[in-house]
Amino acid sequence: MGRYVVRRLIQAIPVVLGATLLIHAVVFALPGSPAVARAGADGLPPGAAALLREHYRLGEPFLVQYGHYLAGLFRGDLGVTFAGVPVADLMAGRFQVTVNLVVTALVVEAVAGVGLGLYGALRYGGAQDALVLGVTLVLISVPALVTGFVLQLLLGVRLRQAGVGLFPVAGIAEGWRGYLLPGFVLAASSIAYLARLTRAGLLEALRAGYIRTAVAKGLSRRRVVGLHALRNMLIPLITYLGADLGTLMGGTVITETIFNLPGVGRQLADSIHLREQPVIVGTVTFLVLVYILANLVVDLLYAVLDPRIRHE
Amino acid sequence: MRIVKSARPIAGVALLALGLTACGGQATTSGSVGDQPVRMELREPQKLLYPGDSLETEGSEVMAAIFAPLVNYTDEGKVVDNVAESIKTSDSRVWTIRIKPGYTWHNGEPLIAQNYVDSWNYNANRDNAQGANGSFIRVEGWSDLNPPEGQPLKTKKMRGLRVIDDRTFQVTLTKPFSQFKTMLGYGVFFPVPKAALGPDGKITDEYVKKPIGQGYFKFDKPYNKGVDQVIELSRYDRFPGKKPKFDKLQFKIYTDSEVAFNDLRAGDLDIHDSLSPAAIAGAKAEFGERYLDQVDAGVGYIGFPLQFNNTYENVKVREAISLAIDRRTISETVFSGTRAPADDFINPLIDGYRANACTVCVYDPARARAQYVENNGPKVLELGYNSDDAHKEWIEAVANNLRANLGVKVKVRSFEKFATMFNDLGDRRYGGMFRAGWAMDYPSAENYLSPIFSTVAIENGSNFSGWSNKEFDSLLVKGDTAPSQRESLKYYQQADDILIKELPYIPVYFYRTNAAFSQNIRGLKINMLNQIEWAEIEKVS
Numbered sequence: 001m002g003r004y005v006v007r008r009l010i011q012a013i014p015v016v017l018g019a020t021l022l023i024h025a026v027v028f029a030l031p032g033s034p035a036v037a038r039a040g041a042d043g044l045p046p047g048a049a050a051l052l053r054e055h056y057r058l059g060e061p062f063l064v065q066y067g068h069y070l071a072g073l074f075r076g077d078l079g080v081t082f083a084g085v086p087v088a089d090l091m092a093g094r095f096q097v098t099v100n101l102v103v104t105a106l107v108v109e110a111v112a113g114v115g116l117g118l119y120g121a122l123r124y125g126g127a128q129d130a131l132v133l134g135v136t137l138v139l140i141s142v143p144a145l146v147t148g149f150v151l152q153l154l155l156g157v158r159l160r161q162a163g164v165g166l167f168p169v170a171g172i173a174e175g176w177r178g179y180l181l182p183g184f185v186l187a188a189s190s191i192a193y194l195a196r197l198t199r200a201g202l203l204e205a206l207r208a209g210y211i212r213t214a215v216a217k218g219l220s221r222r223r224v225v226g227l228h229a230l231r232n233m234l235i236p237l238i239t240y241l242g243a244d245l246g247t248l249m250g251g252t253v254i255t256e257t258i259f260n261l262p263g264v265g266r267q268l269a270d271s272i273h274l275r276e277q278p279v280i281v282g283t284v285t286f287l288v289l290v291y292i293l294a295n296l297v298v299d300l301l302y303a304v305l306d307p308r309i310r311h312e
Numbered sequence: 313m314r315i316v317k318s319a320r321p322i323a324g325v326a327l328l329a330l331g332l333t334a335c336g337g338q339a340t341t342s343g344s345v346g347d348q349p350v351r352m353e354l355r356e357p358q359k360l361l362y363p364g365d366s367l368e369t370e371g372s373e374v375m376a377a378i379f380a381p382l383v384n385y386t387d388e389g390k391v392v393d394n395v396a397e398s399i400k401t402s403d404s405r406v407w408t409i410r411i412k413p414g415y416t417w418h419n420g421e422p423l424i425a426q427n428y429v430d431s432w433n434y435n436a437n438r439d440n441a442q443g444a445n446g447s448f449i450r451v452e453g454w455s456d457l458n459p460p461e462g463q464p465l466k467t468k469k470m471r472g473l474r475v476i477d478d479r480t481f482q483v484t485l486t487k488p489f490s491q492f493k494t495m496l497g498y499g500v501f502f503p504v505p506k507a508a509l510g511p512d513g514k515i516t517d518e519y520v521k522k523p524i525g526q527g528y529f530k531f532d533k534p535y536n537k538g539v540d541q542v543i544e545l546s547r548y549d550r551f552p553g554k555k556p557k558f559d560k561l562q563f564k565i566y567t568d569s570e571v572a573f574n575d576l577r578a579g580d581l582d583i584h585d586s587l588s589p590a591a592i593a594g595a596k597a598e599f600g601e602r603y604l605d606q607v608d609a610g611v612g613y614i615g616f617p618l619q620f621n622n623t624y625e626n627v628k629v630r631e632a633i634s635l636a637i638d639r640r641t642i643s644e645t646v647f648s649g650t651r652a653p654a655d656d657f658i659n660p661l662i663d664g665y666r667a668n669a670c671t672v673c674v675y676d677p678a679r680a681r682a683q684y685v686e687n688n689g690p691k692v693l694e695l696g697y698n699s700d701d702a703h704k705e706w707i708e709a710v711a712n713n714l715r716a717n718l719g720v721k722v723k724v725r726s727f728e729k730f731a732t733m734f735n736d737l738g739d740r741r742y743g744g745m746f747r748a749g750w751a752m753d754y755p756s757a758e759n760y761l762s763p764i765f766s767t768v769a770i771e772n773g774s775n776f777s778g779w780s781n782k783e784f785d786s787l788l789v790k791g792d793t794a795p796s797q798r799e800s801l802k803y804y805q806q807a808d809d810i811l812i813k814e815l816p817y818i819p820v821y822f823y824r825t826n827a828a829f830s831q832n833i834r835g836l837k838i839n840m841l842n843q844i845e846w847a848e849i850e851k852v853s
Contacts (some may be wrong), residue, residue, distance in 0.1 A: 005831065036368050083358065083359050083360050083537060083538075084360055084520075085360070085536075085537050085538050089536070089538075089539070090538045090539060093536060093538065093539025093540075094538070094539060149570075152571075152574055153574065156574060156578060157574050157577050157578045159580035160579060160580070161577065161579070162579060162824070168580065169571070169575045169577075169578045169580055170566070170571045170572075170573045170574065170580075171575070171580075172543060173541075173542070173566070173580075174539070255727050257567055257568060257571075258568070258571065259571070260541075260565075260567060260568065260571050260572075260575075262539065262541045262565075266567060269567075270356070270567065273700065306603075
């Protein structure tokens with residue numbers, strides 16, 4: 001398994017390089033000049049603008065710029081923002097917030113999604129099952145932008161005005177509680193998908209031959225469902241959760257903006273606005289890395305869950 | 313096994329968690345704790361914190377809390393000495409500035425005249441690429457610090473700046489400029505302490521994270537731009553002027569104005585001074601006395617690319633376009649009353665404004681149509697705006713006015729940023745009309761004229777139209793050199809008359825400031841530089 005992990009990590013290198021090249025090219029192709037974006041609306045005297053262009057290598061051809069970026073990357077230098085802040089410092093400071101948010105969302109998603117799915121499947125065909133289907137339908141159809149602002153108003157503003165300060169409206173000044181609402185909003189549509197996946201998976205598993213055998217040999221319902229049915233339907237769930245990490249990471253752009261969380265997602269939105277090439281490339285590369293690692297972990301988990309799968 | 317045991321209880325918990333909110337914890341917001349700071353909304357400053365570069369609204373808000381300017385402005389726009397004890401001149405060219413005793417930097421050093429000279433030399437130096445650079449163009453020796461492109465600097469000092477003693481320095485301008493004293497309240501003229509400059513003569517990395525000022529508040533700890541979400545300040549007790557009545561001030565950084573407004577409503581924010589039109593609709597009813605609506609010194613225009621395109625050469629056509637714009641409806645409907653129709657190039661807050669001075673800034677569709685047809689105006693008009701701010705709606709409204717009233721086709725173009733639009737004009741990739749705006753630097757009629765419309769401002773300033781008029785330029789010079797403010801103003805108004813006659817830009821609206829504050833404070837006052845008067849605010853206990 002060690003060799004498998006090493007091989008996968010080596011395979012990741014061209015993917016990361018390709019991603020940086022692609023992002024560089026996209027940012028390079030954007031209309032307008034970054035020197036202009038840097039200078040602001042008032043403009044700069046011609047001499048100062050020339051100095052800036054030189055400093056940020058803005059006048060040079062694309063491949064030369066990219067070469068310098070890569071060279072910096074190997075030295076651990078991610079470049080500096082237009083305001084002169086090292087990108088590495090920026091990422092280090094913001095990274096934790098996004099991790100907290102995504103982990104919260106993932107936990108909420110797993111707990112609520114699997115919970116709802118199981119609840120529905122075990123009461124298949126009943127009113128509760130219909131309720132689960134209805135709730136998931138709503139969660140899927142309402143976009144995060146709407147859920148975000150509505151919950152912020154109802155659970156943030158209104159509750160606080162009523163003297164109940166459980167959910168901060170925005171920001172992380174109150175620690176972990178600041179992540180609850182955004183975590184739920186970020187996870188909302190994923191909860192629904194996961195719930196439906198769980199429900200369908202469990203229903204299918206319950207109809208399988210081995211379950212009939214298990215019931216026939218007199219096992220309790222709890223053991224039948226828990227040990228036999230659930231374990232066999234876990235692989236699609238884990239796959240979904242792993243792949244969903246990428247979706248959640250992408251979703252932070254909106255959620256972090258609504259809830260004013262100083263994470264990587266909001267940083268990405270801001271830097272695209274300012275055309276801050278080093279920040280955009282750095283952030284996206286980081287997201288690619290997270291995605292690659294998450295997929296690796298998922299693949300390794302397969303082996304744990306299903307003894308038939310072996311990574312050589 | 314592990315998973316299952318908890319599966320059913322968890323399903324319950326998940327639902328419970330949603331229901332729990334109704335009966336959760338204790339309020340953490342209301343009630344006033346003694347050392348709870350006054351919390352003010354801010355968007356992230358664009359630059360690191362240094363007076364020569366923090367010129368945009370957000371950075372300058374922070375600067376204004378930690379620095380004290382040489383002069384202040386009264387509500388009527390009169391200039392009064394603040395840190396300055398006297399500012400004297402006999403010819404409007406050589407100015408002697410003496411500072412009051414007793415001012416100290418937040419690190420304990422006394423404030424001396426050299427601090428001003430150091431700061432101004434730094435700001436005017438091309439190699440430091442400070443946004444403030446152009447503000448020093450009138451000082452003798454500026455051109456030594458800004459030689460033509462490619463040439464190295466021979467000096468780091470402007471010869472027009474001379475320290476006389478610890479509390480006095482002299483500024484020599486290249487030409488007389490009567491408004492120089494008025495200018496000095498602008499943030500670019502703040503001094504910097506010795507501690508700000510490193511051995512290489514550059515501003516140190518520590519300083520731009522934790523600037524040391526000589527004003528109301530001092531930084532408690534460094535602010536890491538891009539990471540930190542609050543800037544924490546506390547009152548500087550050795551400040552010799554009128555001090556604020558509270559100890560702690562906190563700037564909270566938001567990206568979205570709506571989110572900040574929600575925080576304000578929930579009691580987690582005390583001052584929000586840039587309410588969005590959406591918030592304003594309900595703010596008046598919700599905040600009552602705690603809602604502020606006042607004139608702002610800014611102006612919004614539609615500009616003509618006169619230097620780049622002769623489509624708009626005929627002034628009669630420009631007038632017709634101006635007459636076709638329904639400023640009142642745009643101000644009241646599109647902007648929900650957060651703008652006022654413009655009727656002069658000079659803002660109503662400023663001495664020299666004349667109501668209804670712009671006779672072609674009225675809405676007269678019939679006359680517009682007749683005049684446009686008579687002068688064979690272009691069949692297709694282009695109108696550009698920058699989409700990084702909320703301009704789309706009003707630009708579309710103007711375009712509809714022109715379509716309906718002039719019977720022309722109007723193509724609306726959006727640009728990423730204002731500077732992109734202007735660059736495309738220069739490169740001839742775009743040749744249409746454009747939106748423009750002006751936020752005042754210092755309250756003088758001159759500030760609404762020379763930086764935007766003088767010939768010099770094409771190269772070094774904000775003359776985006778490229779319009780150039782000798783008579784206008786010479787009236788500005790007359791105003792700059794006139795012996796008294798009254799006479800200066802007379803010339804500036806004559807220059808204003810030329811603008812109204814020639815219309816390089818069309819004034820469309822004057823901005824308004826809309827702010828709201830929480831129940832935790834009272835006495836919010838916003839001055840004409842759009843800055844909070846910190847010494848006026850009281851906390852409600």
